[in-house]
Amino acid sequence: MPQPVLLLGVGRRRAYDEFTLARIAAVRPVLLVDAAPPAWALPHLAGHLAADPGKGGATASAVVRFAARHRVRGVLTQSDEYGVAAARIAAQSGLPGLSPATAAACADPAALRALLTAGNVPTGDPAEDPGTPRVSAETVVLDGEIRIAAITRTVPGPAPARRPLRHTVHAHDGLLHNRFLRLAVDRAVHALGVTRGVLHIGLQLTDRGPRVTDVTPHLPGDLIPLLVRRATGVDLAQAAAALATGELPDTTPTRQRAAAVQFAYPAVTGRLDHLELSPDAAREPGADRMILTREPGSLVTAGPHATDADRLALWVAVGETPADCEGALRRMARHLSAAIDPVATAA
Numbered sequence: 001m002p003q004p005v006l007l008l009g010v011g012r013r014r015a016y017d018e019f020t021l022a023r024i025a026a027v028r029p030v031l032l033v034d035a036a037p038p039a040w041a042l043p044h045l046a047g048h049l050a051a052d053p054g055k056g057g058a059t060a061s062a063v064v065r066f067a068a069r070h071r072v073r074g075v076l077t078q079s080d081e082y083g084v085a086a087a088r089i090a091a092q093s094g095l096p097g098l099s100p101a102t103a104a105a106c107a108d109p110a111a112l113r114a115l116l117t118a119g120n121v122p123t124g125d126p127a128e129d130p131g132t133p134r135v136s137a138e139t140v141v142l143d144g145e146i147r148i149a150a151i152t153r154t155v156p157g158p159a160p161a162r163r164p165l166r167h168t169v170h171a172h173d174g175l176l177h178n179r180f181l182r183l184a185v186d187r188a189v190h191a192l193g194v195t196r197g198v199l200h201i202g203l204q205l206t207d208r209g210p211r212v213t214d215v216t217p218h219l220p221g222d223l224i225p226l227l228v229r230r231a232t233g234v235d236l237a238q239a240a241a242a243l244a245t246g247e248l249p250d251t252t253p254t255r256q257r258a259a260a261v262q263f264a265y266p267a268v269t270g271r272l273d274h275l276e277l278s279p280d281a282a283r284e285p286g287a288d289r290m291i292l293t294r295e296p297g298s299l300v301t302a303g304p305h306a307t308d309a310d311r312l313a314l315w316v317a318v319g320e321t322p323a324d325c326e327g328a329l330r331r332m333a334r335h336l337s338a339a340i341d342p343v344a345t346a347a
Contacts, residue, residue: 003073004029008053008082014040015291019226023237033063053082064092074244078219096246098217102192106217119191124204124211132204137185139199140239140251146189150228151175158304168260168322169227181210188212198240223261230259230318260325264312265303272298274339281335286328290315
């Protein structure tokens, strides 16, 4: 039986987090460190330590002892909150992983920008230039070899929040062959001193070329690993597990398709009175899944000021091209109905 991996935090949103957990658990026993794991996660776990992985001191020491006792082979997280803790625990346990300094820099925009600038990486800021297209490079790094497994294109919502409305991955995205984007990614990886891991590198496409905006030093959220797997066959979750345990991941593409996820945000701020999904959505050509993510009775904030927690639903489509996916997403959207009592009335 393979030796286990330690996962710090599992998230609280089954619609987003279960896919990654299930993919890791398919190749490695997963030992979770989480103060209160949700019930849906339990079938995927080989063990659990009830602790807040973000706390230092005695809690961190207890996690290290837990990892040693269970002969943990690697440390993973899919949470920004626990990125630094994961790096520290891996270092203290003598396991592969990011340096704590790199993890801390990725969590601090000012520190990250300083490191990237010192490494001659072109940087950008979406707040300063919100009209530029946004993409991310889903990057696998193995002992200095840097591979862009996929490009995720993001359609942002209205200002000021500009939360993602849609992510799309296409196996034949032309940016995969863009030498300026490749150079920006390579320089970012070297500037951060990353030699092993899965990175989500955000970029702006500007008139001056691609500009790096942020670096997530772990698996991305928003079901991007699902999109990459559906479009290319590359399993980012299992690649991250392999890299964390010192093994070589297989990142050979086996599919040449497109996949996209769409998010529904409230049209007005108020109390969600009605939210329903017709079962006919699953019968639409190209439909992969459609999931409600809020419940009637909850308070929600309208799209311009919304957070990810305000999303009402998500739906995923697959097709031969991004245009196929866009058409499928539009058809699936017709099967969602919602009614919100505006905030003044709700109050």
